[in-house]
Amino acid sequence: MAKFRKLKEFVIEKLIFASGIASIVFVVLIFIFLLREGVSVIKSTSLGAFLGGRFWYPISDPAKLGILPLILGSLLVTAGAILLAVPLGIAAAFYIADVAPAKVRYVLKSGVEILAAIPSVVLGFLGITLLVPFLKHTLGLPTGLTALAGSIMLAFMALPTIISISEDAISAVPREYKEGALALGATHWQTLTRVIVHGAMPGIIAASMLGIGRVIGETMAVMMVTGNAAVIPTSLLQPVRTLTATIAAEMGEAAKGSPHYFALFAIGIVLFLISFLINLTADLFLNRGKKR
């Protein structure tokens, strides 16, 4: 009987271990697959021409596979989204964690969760019918399908991540800090800006980074509102084409084994590396926060 129990424990232990490493195994497998398919792009273009090329005409013969406009498009839309979402998200987190009365806090927290639950295609649909014409008319643009429209959509999607993680970080600041500051005669505002912010900073930075990670990988809403023109952007009020939208729009057509097909996988690698760097940075900040 004891032997049987030992065996059972052994099996269960190994199963849990397998589940634990499964996600790492998957990540490695995905990366190997991407690498295997994507590296072949250098057969048809040099790495420099791929990363630095200014023209994206994937189905022409010979194909022009320069993704510089796409990289810049993704970075611009993401930068715009961060400028909008990070200040708003952090301010909302402070309000929810430290200022709002309990009842308001409860309502706001559920509101944020609902925002996170809206499918991106629905946001994109609202964007194309409401936001895009609005931007065109209020800003007097040739078209409302711009990087700015994409940034606003993405800001909506990044907000829930930024708010909930920052809020956790703020709530995790030891109560004694706040009480100590108040006891020393600091006002609530001084306590907030000089004491709590310092304690919560690593968590807030991690929240922002995770928000950015969410934003740069987002596809559907961006594809619907940014106009997808593969030009090197000079302002937020121009149409842009992002890396993700390019993969989504073109994967169905790309003939397997063609330079276009490999180029789309190579774009996948570029995206993978960008989000990997962002997540790594977020992790570093989170861990720094824990050590204190």
Added chain:
Amino acid sequence: MKKRTAPAVVFLCLGLFSPFPFPKSVAPRTSAALQIKGSDTMVNLGQAWAEAFNRLHPDVNIAVTGGGSGTGISALISGTCDIAESSRAVEDKEIQQAKANGVVFNQEIVGLDGIVVVVHPSNPVANLTMDQLREMFMGNIKRWKILGGADIPVVLLSREVNSGTHIFFKEHVLRRSKKKATEEFSPGALMMPSSFAIAEEVAHNENAVGYYGLGYISPRQKVVAVAKDGRSPFIKPTIESVRVNAYPISRPLYLYTNGRPAGLVKDFVDFVYSKEGQDIVARTDFVPIR
């Protein structure tokens, strides 16, 4: 009833969890299901056919999905659909791939489509020649004033590269059907994910010009008449002008099957060619072939 579907459900679940798709011989393609996939232009047409066909054969399960002509043809090659709807002929590249997968294309021309060029209803420009369209979509005409419109910028709207309409417009209008031509859409042209997106933007934007199939015409956009060259008359795209080949931007609509149609696929193709099937072509604003 419940009992009969149970094995199929189990089979489907197995399919979901197996890392590789089923080899073709094992695939549970029951005789009472049809997968139709492809051209976004033809998706409404396909759905209308499916509904009418279903009234005659109520036990048949038909799924019609879009995604673009290339998507449908790829699906036919990989065996994930029975009929591919396409707004362009298959390419040599695709025929080679099909051969490698043991698929032989069978082509059926089931109707005609005119590509209409649309602008905002307030735009005074009503006529354009093929050359003007070409220059405009290559980005060489930047303001409407040059074409007799207001002094406002031109915003070009194109479909994505997975669209048969995009490829047809590029080859037929920009490259004037010359095999070795290298003309491209202006890099500044906006690539819209669907005809709906183009229609929506043209309806709201007085700077915009876009193109899509005859089926999407609505009063919210203004249709431009097109002339073959400077000496030819300007022709409005209508069912009649496409049928007599007077309108310069038109194309055939295809159904592709793997080999000669047989069984249910044959029933469906026969239905498409029947009087009722061709009436549906006309009703969805395309041009019947018979």
